[in-house]
Amino acid sequence: MSANIHPSAPSTPTPDTRHLEKSLRNKQSLFSFAMSAVVGILTLLALVPLFSVVLMLFYRGGKSLSFALFYELPPGPMQEGGGFGNAILGTVIMVGIAAAIAVPMGVLAALFLAETAPDSRLAKTVRFCGKVLTGFPSILAGVFAYGAVVLLTGGFSAVAGGVALSILMLPTVMLTAEEALRMVPRKMKEAAIGMGATDFQCVWMVLLPTSLPGILTGVMLAVARAAGETAPLLFTALFSNYWISAGGNVELMQPTASLAVLIYNFSGVPFQNQVELAWAAALVLVLLVLTANLIGQAISRRRID
Amino acid sequence: MTNAETMESTTTNTPQHDVVIECDIRELYYGNFKAVRDTYVPIHKGAITAFIGPSGCGKSTVLRCLNRMNDLVRGFRFEGRVNFLGRDIYDPAIDPVAIRRHIGMVFQQPNPFSMSIFNNVAFGLKLNRFKGNKEERVEMALRGAALWDEVKDKLHKSGLSLSGGQQQRLCIARAIATEPEVLLMDEPCSALDPIATRKVEELMLELKEKYTIAIVTHNLQQAQRVADKTGFLYVDTTEGSRTGYLVEFGDSDRLFEAPQEKYTQDYIRGEFS
Amino acid sequence: MSISQPPTSGQRTANKAFRLSTFAFAWLSVALVVYIVCMITWEAIPAFREHGLGFITGTTWDANTGEYGILPEIWGTLYSSLLALLIGTVFGVSVAIFLTEGFLSGGVFALLKAVHLQYHPLWGRLPEQLEHLLKNLVELLAAIPSVVYGLWGIFVVIPMIRPVANYLHEALGWFPAFGTPLSGPGLLPASLVLAIMILPTIAAISRDALNAVPNKLREAAYGMAATRWEAILYVILPTSATGLFGAVVLAFGRALGETMALAMLVGNANVISVSLFSPANTLAALLANNFPEAGQKEVGVLMYAALVLLAITLIVNIIGAAILQRASKNLEEVR
Numbered sequence: 001m002s003a004n005i006h007p008s009a010p011s012t013p014t015p016d017t018r019h020l021e022k023s024l025r026n027k028q029s030l031f032s033f034a035m036s037a038v039v040g041i042l043t044l045l046a047l048v049p050l051f052s053v054v055l056m057l058f059y060r061g062g063k064s065l066s067f068a069l070f071y072e073l074p075p076g077p078m079q080e081g082g083g084f085g086n087a088i089l090g091t092v093i094m095v096g097i098a099a100a101i102a103v104p105m106g107v108l109a110a111l112f113l114a115e116t117a118p119d120s121r122l123a124k125t126v127r128f129c130g131k132v133l134t135g136f137p138s139i140l141a142g143v144f145a146y147g148a149v150v151l152l153t154g155g156f157s158a159v160a161g162g163v164a165l166s167i168l169m170l171p172t173v174m175l176t177a178e179e180a181l182r183m184v185p186r187k188m189k190e191a192a193i194g195m196g197a198t199d200f201q202c203v204w205m206v207l208l209p210t211s212l213p214g215i216l217t218g219v220m221l222a223v224a225r226a227a228g229e230t231a232p233l234l235f236t237a238l239f240s241n242y243w244i245s246a247g248g249n250v251e252l253m254q255p256t257a258s259l260a261v262l263i264y265n266f267s268g269v270p271f272q273n274q275v276e277l278a279w280a281a282a283l284v285l286v287l288l289v290l291t292a293n294l295i296g297q298a299i300s301r302r303r304i305d
Numbered sequence: 306m307t308n309a310e311t312m313e314s315t316t317t318n319t320p321q322h323d324v325v326i327e328c329d330i331r332e333l334y335y336g337n338f339k340a341v342r343d344t345y346v347p348i349h350k351g352a353i354t355a356f357i358g359p360s361g362c363g364k365s366t367v368l369r370c371l372n373r374m375n376d377l378v379r380g381f382r383f384e385g386r387v388n389f390l391g392r393d394i395y396d397p398a399i400d401p402v403a404i405r406r407h408i409g410m411v412f413q414q415p416n417p418f419s420m421s422i423f424n425n426v427a428f429g430l431k432l433n434r435f436k437g438n439k440e441e442r443v444e445m446a447l448r449g450a451a452l453w454d455e456v457k458d459k460l461h462k463s464g465l466s467l468s469g470g471q472q473q474r475l476c477i478a479r480a481i482a483t484e485p486e487v488l489l490m491d492e493p494c495s496a497l498d499p500i501a502t503r504k505v506e507e508l509m510l511e512l513k514e515k516y517t518i519a520i521v522t523h524n525l526q527q528a529q530r531v532a533d534k535t536g537f538l539y540v541d542t543t544e545g546s547r548t549g550y551l552v553e554f555g556d557s558d559r560l561f562e563a564p565q566e567k568y569t570q571d572y573i574r575g576e577f578s
Numbered sequence: 579m580s581i582s583q584p585p586t587s588g589q590r591t592a593n594k595a596f597r598l599s600t601f602a603f604a605w606l607s608v609a610l611v612v613y614i615v616c617m618i619t620w621e622a623i624p625a626f627r628e629h630g631l632g633f634i635t636g637t638t639w640d641a642n643t644g645e646y647g648i649l650p651e652i653w654g655t656l657y658s659s660l661l662a663l664l665i666g667t668v669f670g671v672s673v674a675i676f677l678t679e680g681f682l683s684g685g686v687f688a689l690l691k692a693v694h695l696q697y698h699p700l701w702g703r704l705p706e707q708l709e710h711l712l713k714n715l716v717e718l719l720a721a722i723p724s725v726v727y728g729l730w731g732i733f734v735v736i737p738m739i740r741p742v743a744n745y746l747h748e749a750l751g752w753f754p755a756f757g758t759p760l761s762g763p764g765l766l767p768a769s770l771v772l773a774i775m776i777l778p779t780i781a782a783i784s785r786d787a788l789n790a791v792p793n794k795l796r797e798a799a800y801g802m803a804a805t806r807w808e809a810i811l812y813v814i815l816p817t818s819a820t821g822l823f824g825a826v827v828l829a830f831g832r833a834l835g836e837t838m839a840l841a842m843l844v845g846n847a848n849v850i851s852v853s854l855f856s857p858a859n860t861l862a863a864l865l866a867n868n869f870p871e872a873g874q875k876e877v878g879v880l881m882y883a884a885l886v887l888l889a890i891t892l893i894v895n896i897i898g899a900a901i902l903q904r905a906s907k908n909l910e911e912v913r
Contacts, residue, residue, distance in 0.1 A: 028805050028808065031807060032805040032806055032808075035807045036681060038672075039675055039676050039681065040681060042673070046670075046672070047716070049730075050718060050722075053730050056730055056734055057726070108602075108604075109603045109606070109607045112603065113604070115600070116597055117601075122601075129611040130607070131895075132892065133611065135899075136835070136891070137834070137835020137862060137888075138835070138837060139865050139887075140614070140884060140888055143865060143869070143881065147617045147621050148613075170610075196582070200592050201589065204596075228722070229723070230837075231724075231838055234870055235866075235869035238870060260723060263725045263729055264725050264838065264841075264842065267728065267729045267842060268732075279729070282726045286726055289721055
């Protein structure tokens with residue numbers, strides 16, 4: 001047996017070098033080629049649902065899309081026409097309530113994590129809680145808001161829906177804001193402190209303005225997620241066939257419609273008009289969510305430039 | 306062209322029977338950046354060939370040409386030829402993987418896999434579908450790398466548990482386990498302390514008996530201590546970019562004692578580094 | 579006279595108030611999590627007293643007789659999640675490998691090279707741009723609301739797989755997994771859609787894990803004359819195994835808690851069946867369907883079910899996070 005493992009070349013003047021050539025007959029090359037093909041095909045297949053969803057949305061949703069959808073009220077069974085103006089308004093209001101709760105809370109907690117005491121035990125606990133909330137099932141946010149708001153106030157309401165959504169927004173806002181604050185170069189902070197700024201002045205005049213794009217990106221991503229959530233609204237805001245405002249007053253303590261719940265309610269009915277409306281609402285919802293996402297990404301891209 | 310003249314004095318352009326790799330780089334690009342030009346180096350069988358030169362002169366790039374490691378860099382483009390066993394390894398018909406089975410490599414940073422010492426060394430055997438006695442081969446390779454006595458009782462322990470110098474010798478053992486014809490070493494001692502460096506240098510001199518070795522080093526004394534042949538590369542900045550090229554090549558004794566080119570003289574005298 | 583002055587008392591107060599409020603909100607976010615857990619537990623206690631642990635092994639859910647059990651829901655949750663995880667992992671890890679190991683950019687570059695456009699100021703950027711686009715497209719999968727996936731599942735997935743499923747049932751009905759026909763909603767369509775929903779999670783975390791493998795290990799493998807797939811299978815995947823496992827566990831946590839797609843596609847039937855085509859129910863879907871019209875008594879029972887779901891997801895998520903932490907520590911060693 002030769003000491004050499006390879007079918008090596010003898011030291012003749014013109015050694016045989018065919019074993020150095022590429023060949024698909026070589027088992028390893030063939031295997032490599034086959035595996036690459038499999039992975040490529042699986043990756044393409046993974047994108048099929050995305051294109052299918054988008055196509056269906058534009059095909060079925062776009063078909064019934066009209067201007068009236070945006071200001072009319074949902075139709076009853078067997079009724080023709082109608083729209084989901086109240087659901088769009090409801091979604092906007094509830095996401096607004098959620099943002100009003102989650103953004104200040106998230107940003108201040110992030111300031112604690114990044115500035116006040118980054119390495120304290122409390123900071124570690126807060127980060128852990130943030131991670132727990134990130135993987136928190138959205139339906140349980142609804143269960144919590146049901147117990148904490150609905151049972152307490154005695155009824156389904158936009159506020160309950162907003163509270164449920166705020167729990168889902170909080171971790172995204174908090175963790176991205178912390179990251180954005182940490183991205184601010186140390187030398188900037190040192191410059192401000194070196195000039196005799198108090199911590200608050202340093203944060204207010206240097207840190208927050210510098211990290212604002214990053215924070216806004218997180219907020220937009222959280223808004224996008226919250227706008228599409230259905231499960232936490234099912235039994236907190238419930239649904240309503242009417243406008244949220246009665247005679248000019250916005251009634252935040254009444255059951256409130258939302259696009260997501262409208263899609264859910266109308267998806268399982270046998271009435272053609274309502275099903276078509278569900279598709280149109282899905283198209284509008286996806287466009288809303290994607291817009292928020294794109295804005296968020298555009299902001300973060302500007303930061304990199 | 307000055308480097309062509311110096312080459313005439315030491316070697317001829319026709320391949321000699323003891324030249325294993327004949328490397329002739331006309332132009333070498335990364336994207337639109339010309340990294341190396343006009344470099345002709347023969348690697349002699351059973352000898353240690355060293356590449357020296359200031360940082361950024363492309364000596365590692367030249368070394369990585371020899372077993373087509375540069376193929377992994379997207380945008381890499383090569384004009385010239387590298388003959389191995391009389392065949393241009395940049396011929397489109399050639400499989401780069403097959404080339405690397407015959408021309409092994411040891412890197413600047415010790416890079417053992419996160420697996421046991423045994424499996425690190427047996428990695429090449431696995432790739433080559435080696436059916437024989439693996440234990441024997443691994444022991445031979447570890448002995449060859451002067452590491453056996455230090456690790457024989459903990460072969461199942463992670464390769465990462467070793468010290469830096471041991472890790473580098475483990476990487477050498479891994480490379481020689483399949484007995485490649487040529488061993489390329491890219492600054493193998495730059496991440497090691499002086500004692501570990503001395504050990505690896507001694508090892509190189511031992512390995513010379515069985516393998517052909519090409520080494521890149523920024524350490525002149527190291528080249529002087531171990532290399533039979535030395536090539537000096539320098540950076541040409543006249544065209545506005547930094548392109549490396551071979552200034553002088555020859556027997557180490559001759560090159561260090563009587564360098565013929567001014568740049569070589571200056572570099573060896575330590576006027577720049 | 580210098581204009582430098584010590585901070586005014588107003589500035590001092592503002593500073594103090596600022597520090598205090600960050601502290602307060604940090605505490606508040608911890609308190610919120612504690613409050614959520616406590617509240618759900620508190621509301622579940624009466625039902626727990628009444629039904630005890632038999633609730634978990636009971637198989638009927640009847641508001642009229644007051645008999646409640648969630649074994650079918652636990653079964654359905656685990657079955658659908660594991661099935662989705664299996665599908666999602668195969669695809670998600672494939673996507674991650676495809677993106678990190680340069681298949682796309684390398685392939686496009688080779689194509690451009692064939693037409694000599696690889697350094698063209700516009701075309702030359704195509705490999706990176708396409709890779710970026712693909713990454714964003716996969717992330718886009720995660721941006722689509724689950725209720726839209728549910729709608730799509732009802733009108734696209736179910737009609738599409740029904741003929742296949744029923745053919746399988748007729749031809750291979752003796753096999754337990756094909757034991758029932760697919761009449762509409764069922765475990766298989768629900769799991770398929772669920773797999774699509776967790777795919778971006780798996781792909782993103784796996785991509786991070788693969789990217790974290792130091793390049794010097796790739797070099798070592800290629801330097802040893804490994805082919806691309808030998809490098810991936812023998813070096814890159816084993817080195818990132820812990821991170822990949824963490825990705826799978828976190829995705830499992832996602833799948834367990836996912837509600838809408840399941841509530842719309844799983845059929846909400848209180849049965850335990852091994853058949854892929856049988857309707858079933860999950861914990862989250864049970865909550866979604868029964869909460870809106872629940873009477874006071876049923877709310878307590880539902881809170882109990884919510885507590886079970888909370889416990890399962892919490893444990894899975896914490897395990898997943900711990901594994902990922904471990905993975906990054908392991909990789910520090912390699913570096």
